[in-house]
Amino acid sequence: MRSGITRRWLCGSLLMTVLLVLLVEGMFLYSCTRSYYNSVQQTMYRRFSSISGQLKMYTGDTAQKASASRSVALRRMVEQFSDKDKYEFMLLDSYGSVIASSSGTDAEGILTSADFEQAQETGDGMGVAIYHTDSSEMVMAVCCLVPYAAEDVAAMRLVTSLTLVQNQLKNVFLISIVVVITILGFTVASGLYFVRSIVVPLGQVERTAASIARGELDVRLPVTGDARDEVDRLRGTINRMAEGLEETEKMKNEFISSVSHELRTPLTSIRGWVETLRTLDDPEDENYRKGLEIINNETARLYNMVEELLDFSRLQNGRLKMSCHPLDLVAELTDAVLFCEARIQREGLLLSYSEPEEMIPVYADPNRLRQVFINILDNAIKYSAPGGRITVKIWQGEYKAFIEIIDQGRGIPPEDLENVKTKFYKGSNSVRGSGIGLALVDSIMTALDGTLDLKSTLGRGTVVTLGLPIYKR
Structure with a gap:
């Protein structure tokens, strides 16, 4: 360089x-x-x-x-x-x-x-x-x-x-030569000083970038904080990139650890019940039917987790295609609520939802929209204690339709609230899961030209608000 x-x-x-x-x-x-x-x-x-x-x-x-x-x-x-x-x-x-x-x-x-x-x-x-x-x-x-x-x-x-x-x-020539040599010497010295002031920091940036490329994400460049210095701003940008990569690497490792744990739990359960079923010859045995039910549930859980991971990967790579067409948002939300109602009751929770009589037209992909609703309702169920209430509201504004899902669960700490939509992020108050659910929901809502807003109070619950543009012919 x-x-x-x-x-x-x-x-x-x-x-x-x-x-x-x-x-x-x-x-x-x-x-x-x-x-x-x-x-x-x-x-x-x-x-x-x-x-x-x-x-x-x-x-x-x-x-x-x-x-x-x-x-x-x-x-x-x-x-x-x-x-x-x-x-x-x-x-x-x-x-x-x-x-x-x-x-x-x-x-x-x-x-x-x-x-x-x-x-x-x-x-x-x-x-x-x-x-x-x-x-x-x-x-x-x-x-x-x-x-x-x-x-x-x-x-x-x-x-x-x-x-x-x-x-x-000759005297004039000698004097002028001295002046020329002085000017050129000053030019060379000042130029080399200027070049060095650029080359040395750039060499430092190059070595740091090479270290980051080798996976040494803890290296940092010294910065003076001078906003007028382009090289100093470059060093600050490299530092922020390294911090972002370090945070992403940390979240990725936590994600791998979390997903490994999430996969191990149902697999262990399936493996245990398979060993149990081998010893049972009577299909009428209560444990036989219970084992098959658990294996079925855990298999479905594994399938949903893998599908969620694949969907998120496709969405990030631009390979997930949306099949959008006009549809009734009320009907889609009602189907998702009915799908989760049985589980809400099993968990000892109360459901509050009043279906509007009039339809609300939106332009969206029904499968992805259903995925968004079920994901948010699943979070509300996971983070709520028995006896809590889950409230679902839907209304139509002038230009947008809004859906609000409110739970009375443990809530999200303020320091985690701004990061929960980041991929692989799992807050200090999180429970089981892959850590990409809200990131996937946010990506789908963005693809549908919608919005996702979160408000939460620690120990009192969370309010998730979804917004979609009203469809007009």
């Missing part, structure tokens, strides 16, 4: 930053170079402008005398040139050859004809050339055509060394 994120950062953000800094560095150095060269060039231009102004004052009786005067003046300027340590001042003929030079030589080895040729081609009569001499010294030559006739003098040239300029540019 560290390599992947760091590589993407190097190939993305850092590479773009380096290219941008190098581009700015190149533009800066080019700008500085042009600025220094233009400064030197403009200084020599001003020199030529001053000389041209002086030549304008030379006049004579004839143009020939004026031309001779200018030629003499130019030669005198060359001989008396005061900045010989900075510039080489030359006079050129019409062929570009040196007529006179401030150093007294023909300046062999430092000349080029590029400036003279450029001056002849441009409109302002100026030409510039930057080149290396035979001694590898960089110089700048600026040539200016003489604006007035001066006998054989056709142009003036100033040549200066760029050694000082080059040294200054």
Whole structure:
């Protein structure tokens, strides 16, 4: 992970930053170079402008005398040139050859004809050339055509060394390189710190997720509680996932233990009575008939439990299909109450139910609806003590039909009330069962676009309210 994120950062953000800094560095150095060269060039231009102004004052009786005067003046300027340590001042003929030079030589080895040729081609009569001499010294030559006739003098040239300029540019280059290295160093350091601030927590999350995948559900990530930190929120989400998985695993284990116990009890009873029946040869014997009845009841109990488990599994996987059609909710509820009435009486309980005269149309699956009613009535019977009352009510609202099943049993503790509809959950006050009855009922009601509400008071009983939309053509 560290390599992947760091590589993407190097190939993305850092590479773009380096290219941008190098581009700015190149533009800066080019700008500085042009600025220094233009400064030197403009200084020599001003020199030529001053000389041209002086030549304008030379006049004579004839143009020939004026031309001779200018030629003499130019030669005198060359001989008396005061900045010989900075510039080489030359006079050129019409062929570009040196007529006179401030150093007294023909300046062999430092000349080029590029400036003279450029001056002849441009409109302002100026030409510039930057080149290396035979001694590898960089110089700048600026040539200016003489604006007035001066006998054989056709142009003036100033040549200066760029050694000082080059040294200054080297200093600027070194300073800019230091600045660039500092910027890139800061960028790399801050980037690595930022990447590390992401990579390290993600690596921790990865290791924790791998531990959870191996079944170590008790591991947790440290959180700071900062809602603005995305990584911290991710750690909190992983922790909540682990807590949920741990709770689910705990409920699953309890469910397996509970179901194993629930299956063992009827199987033990069946096995015991089968062994007893083997010793009885008389079908008229009271114990023979009692044994067959118990075996039948326990087999039915096992069958119902397995069917409940299969239905819940199908419903969770989306394989349980609903065969819905319009039906009378009152008739379905009455059938379920009559089915449980005999058992309610056997358990010593009282039943209170008044069947409405008018039908209540709903759109539902009658088999699943009956399963919901019997499951809730079964819970009411299991959690009620002898002598208690089970009350069943049904009424029609404006948009929904409501069924209320009330018992006077032991009730549900407040800490268990919000979890009793969770699959595999068995509260501290629960009795025998698989722990998925209410979860199955809630799933069926949700599939039927209905509702399931629970209210309970510990030691006084529970009220279960079912709601289904009224069917209208």
